[in-house]
Amino acid sequence: MSEAYITRIAKFLPNESVSNEEMEEYLGYINGKPSKSKAIVLRNNGIKRRYYALLKDGTPTHTNAEMAALAVTDLFKNDADEIAQVDLLSCATSSPDQLMPSHGSMVHGYLPATGPIEVVSPSGVCCAGMHAFKYAYMSVKLGEKQKAVSCASERLSPVLRADQFEDEVQQLLRLEQNPYLSFEKDFLRWMLSDGAGAFLVEPKPNAEGISLKIEWIEGCSYANEQEACMYMGSDKLPDGSLKSYKEYSASEIQDQSVFSIKQDVKLLGEKIVKLGFAKLKDILTKKGISMEDVSYFLPHLSSYFFESKIDDFFNENGIPIPKEKWYTNLVTKGNVGAASIYMMLEEVFNSGALKKGEKILLAVPESSRFSYMFCLLTVC
Template identity: 25%
Template sequence: MIGKRQPAVAGAEITALSIEFPQQIRDNNFWIRNHPDLVTSEEEGAFVRLLASTEHRAADELFDAERSPYLQDVFRGARERRVLSAGEGTLDLELRALENLFRARGVAPADVDAVIVASFLPDTFGPQNAAYLTHRLGMTVPAWNFESAQNSSLVGLQNAAALVRAGEYERIAVVVSNALTRVIDPADTLSWFLGDGAGAFLVEPCSEGSGVLGAKLIGTQETCGAYTFPLEVEPGTKTARVRLRVGELTPGMVMRDDAGLQVRTCVHGALEKSGYAIEDVDFFVFTTPVAWMAPYFTKTLGVGPDKTISTYPSYANVGAALVPANLFHAAESGRIKPGDLVVLFGVGSISTAGALVMRWGEVALGPVPEHGVPVPESEQIAGGKETNR
């Protein structure tokens, strides 16, 4: 007997949201204690090249003005970063995020029809995390991997909503994670701006006029070469490790040169598709890969600073988990309420940028992340070879 597909539905919405972070924290004192020379000579580091490049295609006085105060801070506005402990992987973060998601919504793993996962970077080469993640929970539903770098949460939400509206699945879990601290030496200034984390959300049917209302995505092919992940042999050993390297076209140049056009194109495009204008939006959730991006985006769009949030000081740049983290904390603090019109905006290098408009509903939230603990003294590196500076 041929199975029947669910009929198409009017809409799709987020019904539950959770975020997860490692317990270990690297605060700024970690580098002051363990790498004092690196802190005092940071002018030539990769981190500075990343965030303060002066080689640009065009003038953006607003970006320069918002960035300027942070250039006086060695750590550029970051205070804490969550980092994976020894033996911990993205799969562990994703598992906890997914379990908390199901618990918040009051559903069992068997109640979910599909799981899609974006792990950046996954725990293994070859088959990535999706099948392993669902296997740990005893799930046998379709589970597959996708990737759109830092913009994976928006791409995942857009795809899940489309599949639910089409009637292919009734309940889809989307999981995203970021774990770049594993491919950065703590003696590299680039480690100052990166953290690890994960987010998960459930997408289910809803009535017309609610949930996801429209989206606008564009490609970011112009950022090819912003960074690479070469396999390098550790000096003095025969051990090879994957390392994150900044390219000649630095992400800092990319942000300054492209972010304004990207946010205007995507946000206004998504609003036009949804039948709304910028003044109709109650709250904006932006990706915040650096400390000044939230105010830069609001001023670029001509909206007030009270209409957004940034968790960058607490988490630093957690890639694809940035939008879920900002969205979670906005909802948990009451800044987003049921019925609000919310715009999400994300951007990833060598992937996509996009905005998504949705009517926020009754969303079940996972637990607020517990405050972490400093990296144990036994895991702190007193020396460390500066390989990328």
């Protein structure tokens, strides 16, 4: 088999960064009032800035597919003609612009210079970006592709806007119930961000500068054991099952904001760390890797609240990793879902700080139904 290397990384962030104080100017005020949960959530998640692909009046500035295409295009900024050599486009998102056609096909539509090529669209949430990456990695490693691009992007800001919840709030008011959305619905409004990232994967490292050799990519799902924790386009029933939007009437979808993103916060806190990072310990043992071998640890975090939980787990299980080896950009970029790990690695890769021989461990937990992806890279 061939080897596979990340030779370039690029990202795209829409518009200017948005501060905590400005968020509701973009997302709006539910029932005309500031959110009661916003301050609590922001204090716990530690996010200070994020990006939205829309203006304050809700006017969109970019589609999801367009942002992904702009990140891919940036991979070839030094030689625009080189994009014609790409032979695979592997695109992931949890927030496609439409149900059909596939997200990958829509991204390809913004990239006519690539010509007719293979396109795939892994679905999912945060792990989807790693699934797209693994498909590119395996295609290159098998010798089937020579210049594979994987990308991940999110555009969730439109479904976070207050007008998506107003009908439900008004219905609650008419029923004289407490006129606020449940914490499960309001929780994610203050965490999510828009943007895109892209990797170029090739069978040979760069002749000059650095590349990242892909040592392995491992994934695991606990959906056979756990009910859904984060969901959209459905509602959770008392027995833990999901009722699809297809089973609601048009008025019910609107009145109950079925297409809002919901998070079972209690289940999240109980499961997200101990399930996935126990699996990481098993993977490291199987691969013969010690945390002492790792120079950089890049965990995708939805909130800094989980940083100490992960650290405690590592220490309790005999696989400590010093905090100086950790790197995350959650505070300045927000949670960009499937694209977060791309943006973190882009900053490290293009920082000028990496030295040949150093190892980078990527960890991506996904709370939707508890899936995890891990990857080890070597700087070369």
